[in-house]
Amino acid sequence: MTPTEIFIALIIALFNLYLFYNQQQIKSNLKKNEFVHKLQFEKEFELYELVWSKIIELKRHVFRLGFAGEFVKDGETFEQVKINVLAQARFDGQTLLDLTQKNRPFFYPDVFVCLNKLNDLIRETIIKSDSYYTYVHDSTNADEKRKFWEFGTKNDKDFETLMNYVCNSIRQRIGIISSGKSSFLF
Numbered sequence: 001m002t003p004t005e006i007f008i009a010l011i012i013a014l015f016n017l018y019l020f021y022n023q024q025q026i027k028s029n030l031k032k033n034e035f036v037h038k039l040q041f042e043k044e045f046e047l048y049e050l051v052w053s054k055i056i057e058l059k060r061h062v063f064r065l066g067f068a069g070e071f072v073k074d075g076e077t078f079e080q081v082k083i084n085v086l087a088q089a090r091f092d093g094q095t096l097l098d099l100t101q102k103n104r105p106f107f108y109p110d111v112f113v114c115l116n117k118l119n120d121l122i123r124e125t126i127i128k129s130d131s132y133y134t135y136v137h138d139s140t141n142a143d144e145k146r147k148f149w150e151f152g153t154k155n156d157k158d159f160e161t162l163m164n165y166v167c168n169s170i171r172q173r174i175g176i177i178s179s180g181k182s183s184f185l186f
Contacts, residue, residue, distance in 0.1 A: 011124040014133055019048075043106050048170045051115065054096040055163055061089040062159050063152075086129065108173045114166040121162055125155050 001009075064085045073081075100107070100115045107115065128151065 003174065012124060021185070031156055040106075044108065044173065047103050048108055048111075048174075049155070050099060054092060054099060055166065058092045058096060058122060059091070059163060061085065061092050062122060063156050064089070086126065089122075089126050089129075091125055092158075093119070096122070108169075111166070111169045111173055114169045118159075118162045118166055121155075125159075133142070 071186075097119050100112070100119060104112060
């Protein structure tokens with residue numbers, strides 16, 4: 001072998017070594033990205049399950065906010081029902097808000113925006129319901145009672161709309177993750 005052939009063989013060997021090293025780096029990065037992606041999906045999915053169960057509980061309580069008078073049972077006063085319904089709605093609302101805020105970095109941005117809109121509606125509903133209850137319950141004016149009923153009906157529809165919005169955002173996110181099209185990584 002001539003010195004030129006040896007030199008060329010050496011360059012080819014070094015180039016192959018360089019390619020092998022790059023290939024190993026690429027494989028390592030892909031495995032790392034796959035691992036992070038899997039962890040992200042597991043964390044997000046766990047949060048979505050928790051959030052969705054809280055939303056379902058809240059739906060029941062928010063619905064009752066607008067129609068508390070309909071849930072008075074024998075031996076209870078309207079005031080007791082009002083206090084219980086508001087307390088449960090506040091507790092569930094705060095739980096959802098805390099869950100959303102404490103885990104903000106783990107939510108996909110679109111899902112977080114949807115959850116914030118839902119949290120805003122819940123907060124507004126609880127505040128309005130608290131003031132409406134006393135005024136409307138004590139009122140003998142049928143028009144005021146009708147307005148309160150309409151408030152409850154509208155709130156229920158708004159909640160349902162936002163609930164569907166959150167659901168669709170979560171479904172879209174899960175679809176993005178499972179198809180591997182995600183560009184949102186930690």
